[in-house]
Amino acid sequence: MLNSEFGPTSDAVLTKARDLADRGIALSPDQATAHRIQSLVRLNMREHEAAEHHLRIALELNPGDADCIEQMGHLLTMRCRPLDALAWPARAIRINPLHPHWYQYDRALALYMLGEYRTAAEALELATRPRPWIRTRLAACYAQLGEMQAARRQTALISADGSNFSPLDHARTGIPFENASDAEHLADGVSLALG
Incomplete structure (x- = not known):
């Protein structure tokens, strides 16, 4: 669970972040950023499969996004x-x-x-x-x-x-x-x- 300084974040904050990322995806399904953020949230909720699913969508939407690419490396380490x-x-x-x-x-x-x-x-x-x-x-x-x-x-x-x-x-x-x-x-x- 992470925050801006990579420290602990409460389950309530992660749940709110998940819901906001879902809203972002619904409002703009063709943008990679909301899927990348959703992936990070799901990873920190320890929902590894869902995290990889969202990150792969982000990479399909924007295969040249360096942050998405790097985040896949982190996700694979976690897996x-x-x-x-x-x-x-x-x-x-x-x-x-x-x-x-x-x-x-x-x-x-x-x-x-x-x-x-x-x-x-x-x-x-x-x-x-x-x-x-x-x-x-x-x-x-x-x-x-x-x-x-x-x-x-x-x-x-x-x-x-x-x-x-x-x-x-x-x-x-x-x-x-x-x-x-x-x-x-x-x-x-x-x-x-x-x-």
Whole structure:
């Protein structure tokens, strides 16, 4: 469940967003944007099949939309297909070389799931405003690489910000993975980082 800072969003907010996206689709069925938004909402409601359905419609309506293309990569990572996922952000970046930062964050998660921890860390290190969830993923990458000093530095920075953010909760329930094994893979790295 996400909000503008990629943090938790209530079920009520997601339900309202789903209904608004449905309204947008009804008002303008030939526009890709409402389907893309509906896909993101459904993904965060953990309705993975519906999320993919709406995103495929968005891509049919606008096959050159870089955000739709990149979002398909993220969706495929959530559906336990990270190898298939990686081609999508690469294509989106070719279309939009001045892409938003979240392209790299989604790419990094696919790389992590594939065990490409160094490349995932390099993508996450590009963050100009590393939020606690970015630091959590970065700590997991470094821990999986055995670079415990770097991993602990990231977890210390999470604690220092004074928030109630829980890296383990983020890993286990904060990302809409379809399969629990993917969440556990991330949680394993976070647990190592936390010591």
